[in-house]
Amino acid sequence: MKTKLVLKQILMSLLVTLIASSSIAQKGQIEKANKEYDKYSYIDAREIYLKVVEDGYQSAQVFQKLGDTYYYNSEYADAANWYQKLINQYPNEVEPIYYYRTAQCLKSMGKYEESDLMMEAYSKVGGAGIILNNYKDDPDYLKSIAFQAKGYIVEKTRINTEYSDFGPSYYGNKIVFASATKNTEGVKTFAWDEQPFLDLFTADMDENGYLSNVMPLDGDINTRYHESSATFTKDGNTVYFTRNNFIDGKKGRDKEKTIRLKVYKATKSGDNFWTNVEELPFNSKEFSVGHPALSKDEKRLYFASDRPGTFGMSDIWFVDINEDGTYGEPVNLGPNVNTEAREGFPFISEMNNIYFSSDGQSGLGGLDIFVAPLNADGKAGKVTNLGEPANSPKDDFGFIIREEKRIGYLSSNRDGDKGSISDDIYRVQEKCEITITGLISNELTGEPLPGAIVFLLDENNKEVAQVVADENGKYNFEALAACDSKYIIRGGKDGCEYNEREVRTPSKTGTITVDLKLECDPCPPNDLGCRLALQPIYFDFDRYNIRPDAAVELAKILAAMRQYPELIIHIESHTDSRAPFKYNEVLSEKRAQSTLNWLVEKGISKSRLTAKGYGERQLQNRCSDGVECTEEEHQLNRRSMFIIQN
Known part of the structure; x- marks a missing residue:
């Protein structure tokens, strides 16, 4: 019995030792992963964290990282998986x-819908600031x-490779872009995403914006x-361009031994x-500066940075470029544009x-592209999401455009x-679309x-579309x-002559109004008397005999019926x-007969x-019972009309 007890104690001691050794090993692995993570070596860190989880160790920190x-690395589905485990299993540590x-x-x-629920949860757990305000200001975003x-x-475009290609910029009749193709300087890979390091390349751009003939940018860049x-x-x-903190063959690192980004000229x-x-003087080895963009007058340089004073992960800033080539102090573009999340890739159009990218403004998912007008002082006005198809649920960024030509480029992993x-x-081409609307009316009566x-015809008289005017005569x-094209608007209706107008559409998306007046037969289509320009035949008061003047008009009806044997008249x-109502019923019937x-x-x-x-x-005027009228006014109501029957 005593031997069994001793053996049990030995086994328990061994088990505790093994667990302690395993725990120590796991902690060592996590410390190693954290070091890789802090150096932005996300792929290496990920492999270690995944191994630790597979071995049975879990924590809020591991799930978070x-x-x-x-x-x-914009792998959002996998990120969601681990973030949701973090929230579900460690709600008090998130x-x-x-x-x-x-x-x-x-x-x-x-x-x-699930995203919106998570935003509500974000608010309840203490989320605040610009991001939340943007969401609350427009819940139906x-x-x-x-x-x-x-x-x-x-x-x-045709210039893409199997690796990352992004960030186009205009360079005369070329664009310059970044690519991680294997044909870059050196063959090392970047620990962040295990891709080759990026270089700048040029591509020829034809008049329609199609790209070809990719070459490395020549020189020392x-x-x-x-x-x-x-x-x-x-x-x-x-x-001006973005580069790691590397110049004259020397690397610069921050206090965590990380090589940051800088803007160079x-x-x-x-x-x-x-x-x-x-190197530009507002760089630092302790924070990153990148994505430079020149203002229209080239007196201001915009860029993205996580420098002190940034609201979140990165903001858009600017510096003035002085006449002597020096630079002013960096200025944050402000909370109208910047949020607690990521803003970057500014571009200033003519x-x-x-135009810039953000995942803090209300968007479709990942980074979205936004636009805002710049005021006279260079500050941004109202921010607008470009919407689909410029944006997608994934990352969309690096947007540039020559607005007068309506052709540009964007970067995306969609x-x-x-x-x-x-x-x-x-390649992005703005759809320049014109809506044509108008009123179809009777030229005589309005x-x-x-x-x-109503027909829409192109300049070759080929039908593009046709519509029917609504109950108000609108089409x-x-x-x-x-845009900037010739069209013909042609309208017609039974009883009216066709009419048309030639228009030239404007060069920008919008709406133009083209009204058409049709020359119409003033007669109802089945009113023979009107069509033959007949006057109604009239009767004397309380009489039903045909007067001589009425016989003249009836002779015209007679001639028409003899000429057109198919005519049937009512x-x-x-x-x-x-006189009393019943009496008038009988009298009118006698007149008809x-x-x-x-x-x-x-x-x-x-x-x-x-x-x-x-x-x-069916009185023709106001002369109803009890209304005092002249004999001439009453005469207009004592009449016979002639209606063509189908």
Whole structure:
């Protein structure tokens, strides 16, 4: 018995030792992973964290950092998986920002309702600031984005590689972009995402914006570390670009031994050879500066940075470029643009709009592209999401455009499943669409003509579309016409002559109004008397005999019926309002039959005629019972009319 007890104690001691050894080993692995994570070596850190989890160790920190290794590489579905485990299993240890990141990941997966619920949770656990205000200010953001969406055609360019390609910038009749193709300087890979380091390349751009002939940027700009996101002066002789903290063959590291990003300047020497690379004075080894963009007048340089004073992970800043070549103090562009999340990739257009990317403004998921006008002082006005198709549930950024030509480019990983490795460059062409609307009316009376047919014809008289005018005579060709083009608007209706107008559409998306007046027959289509320009035949008060003046008008009816044997006529006869209602019914019937008999006596078959009296029910004027009228006014109501029957 004593031997069994001793053996049990020995086994328990061994088990405790093994568990303690395993725990020590796991902690050592986590410390190793944390070091890789702090150096932004996310792929290496991820492998260690995953191994630790597989071995049975879990913690809020491990789930959080595992999620981050995916989030920072734009692998949002995997990031969502670990963030949701973090929130579900360690709710008391979750920082509010992770509710927001989870919401962003869910958006990128198209799970907008779940994302909104996560935003509500973000608010309840203490989330605050610009991000939350943006959400609360527009809870129906998807509808707002759809309403504001700009019409673009987005297509992948031919210059993309199997690696990351992004960040185009204009350089005369070329673009310059960053690529991690294997044909870059050196063959080392970047520990963040295990891709080759980035270099800058040029591509020829034809008049329609199609790209070809990719070549490395000549000169001293590309190194064995990262280069990306450039901006060029209009004369093409100066470039500002992003590079790792590396110059003159020396690396610079922050206090955590990390090589940060900086903005550099270079000038062109000779035939497209870039040299004289120099670092800008507002850089630092302790924070990153990148994504430079010149203002329209080239007196201000915008950039992204996480420098002190940044609201979140990165903000857009600017510095003034002085006449002597020095630079002013960096200024944060402010909370209208910047949030507690990521803002970057600014671009200033010739129309003085700033385009930038953010995952803190209300968007469709991942990074979205936004635009805001720049005021006279260079500050941004109202921010608008470009909407689909410029944006997608994944990352969309690096947008540039020559607005006058309506052609530009953007970067996106929308067509891939490898996060940032799937970044590609897309050609963007603004859909310049014109809506043509207007009123179809009667030229003589000005009354609208509901049911009129309206045709949209191109300059070759080929039909583009046709619509029917609504009950108010309005027609609408919604976004069916192209900009800066000739069209013909043609309208017609039974009883009216066709009319048309030639128009030239404007050069910008919008709506133009083209009204058409049709020359119409003033007669109702089945009113023979009107069509033959007949005056109604009139009767004396309380009489139903055909007067001599009426016989003259009836002779015209007789001639028409002899000329057109197919004509069938209905005779409507009326009285004025004097005398009792029943009496007038009888009197009008006698007038109708008197008119019919006159035609029959002249040889018209009775089978072609019908007649009915309507008494005083269809007065032509105001002279109803009790209204004092002149004899002439009463006379207008004592009449017979002639209606063609089908």
